[in-house]
Amino acid sequence: MRVLGFSKSNIPVNWSLRDPLSEADAMRNSSKIIRLIDLGGHERYLRTTLKGLMGYEVDYAMLVVASDDGLLTMGKEHLALASTLKIPMFVVVTKVDKPTARTEEVINEIKRILRLPGINKLAFEVKDERDVVSAILAMRTERVVPIFRVSNVTGEGLNTLIKFLASLPPKKKNVEGDPLGYIDEIYSVPGAGTVVLVTVTRGQLVQGDDVYIGPFEDGGFRPIKIKSIQINRVFVREPLLGTSPRWLFRV
Amino acid sequence: MTKERLRKGMVVVRTPKRSARTFKARIFVLHHPTTIRKGYVATIHLKTIRQAARFVELERAYLRTGDISAVTLEFLYRPEYLEPGDVFVFREGRTRGVGVVQEIIDTS
Numbered sequence A: 001m002r003v004l005g006f007s008k009s010n011i012p013v014n015w016s017l018r019d020p021l022s023e024a025d026a027m028r029n030s031s032k033i034i035r036l037i038d039l040g041g042h043e044r045y046l047r048t049t050l051k052g053l054m055g056y057e058v059d060y061a062m063l064v065v066a067s068d069d070g071l072l073t074m075g076k077e078h079l080a081l082a083s084t085l086k087i088p089m090f091v092v093v094t095k096v097d098k099p100t101a102r103t104e105e106v107i108n109e110i111k112r113i114l115r116l117p118g119i120n121k122l123a124f125e126v127k128d129e130r131d132v133v134s135a136i137l138a139m140r141t142e143r144v145v146p147i148f149r150v151s152n153v154t155g156e157g158l159n160t161l162i163k164f165l166a167s168l169p170p171k172k173k174n175v176e177g178d179p180l181g182y183i184d185e186i187y188s189v190p191g192a193g194t195v196v197l198v199t200v201t202r203g204q205l206v207q208g209d210d211v212y213i214g215p216f217e218d219g220g221f222r223p224i225k226i227k228s229i230q231i232n233r234v235f236v237r238e239p240l241l242g243t244s245p246r247w248l249f250r251v
Numbered sequence B: 001m002t003k004e005r006l007r008k009g010m011v012v013v014r015t016p017k018r019s020a021r022t023f024k025a026r027i028f029v030l031h032h033p034t035t036i037r038k039g040y041v042a043t044i045h046l047k048t049i050r051q052a053a054r055f056v057e058l059e060r061a062y063l064r065t066g067d068i069s070a071v072t073l074e075f076l077y078r079p080e081y082l083e084p085g086d087v088f089v090f091r092e093g094r095t096r097g098v099g100v101v102q103e104i105i106d107t108s
Helices: A023-029 A043-055 A073-084 A103-115 A129-139 A158-167
Strands: A002-006 A032-036 A061-066 A089-094 A122-125 A144-149 A180-189 A193-202 A210-214 A222-225 A228-231 A246-250 B011-013 B022-031 B041-046 B049-058 B068-075 B087-092 B095-106
Touching (some): A043 A073, A061 A073, A073 A089, A073 B022, A073 B095, A103 A144, A129 A144, A129 A158, A144 A158, A180 A246, B041 B095
Parallel strands (some): A089 A144, A122 A144
Antiparallel strands (some): A002 A032, A193 A246, A210 A222, A228 A246, B022 B068, B087 B095
């Protein structure tokens, strides 16, 4: 997972950080943060991809398709899966500068797959920055899938994509109700004890809360205290409602 | 609480909950090379939960690609915390499907 931070004027802050990959620095210097979770395409990595899609509370799915290889079997499967799971998505066609790129052909193929019954979506080609707002508004219908074309060699289309990413609204988080978090990773940190990485899907938890963890083998739950909370490597006593759902608890 | 006692897929909650070993779900088979019958086992992915579950009851004798059915599923190894309305994916080899949890039946 990487974080991309945006300043108030929607410029990525990572560019001006001493370490562009530092989550803490990005978190401290941004007015908006997006998490990018890179998932494998190959069928062998499907279980990891599913974990990413199911376990990280993702707001959007970005399907990256190379314009020389086109949409392969797994790409179609990922498209169908994101659609059945009702995760709003957009497609980025890359390497459009390559001499072997079949960009038009690949985009038509993506459009064809999107139209299939069962997926039943409409493609919306985002040609330049003026289309970004309409693309975001159109996505609200839950039927429209924006398509971007970019080249990381010539930089073509990148500004449009970045503007789109900066303008995407976050999914509404359920901050009220009975708190619920799913344990994803468990670490034993020397000096700190046991630390768990939790995906919080609902409610609010603060430092010092008495909570329960379970179910254990017998189906029961055990009481535990949250000694501290970290989000994006920054200590937070009371997480702001609706921030990143990935919290690190020292228990 | 030591690291060894905790597992992926466990939950952090305010009050102790009822966990699920067996549960009812509605499933949609996205792809299956042949047919799914009683006794079929697939891996279930729900949030960070990942565990194999057995199809112990089906609405019909068998299910094929494209079928929708109410089923009863049983986790093979340990109970998990589920809530009605939770969405999951199941897979096994080339098989893919999605489902929604309807009701928790059995805890132990």
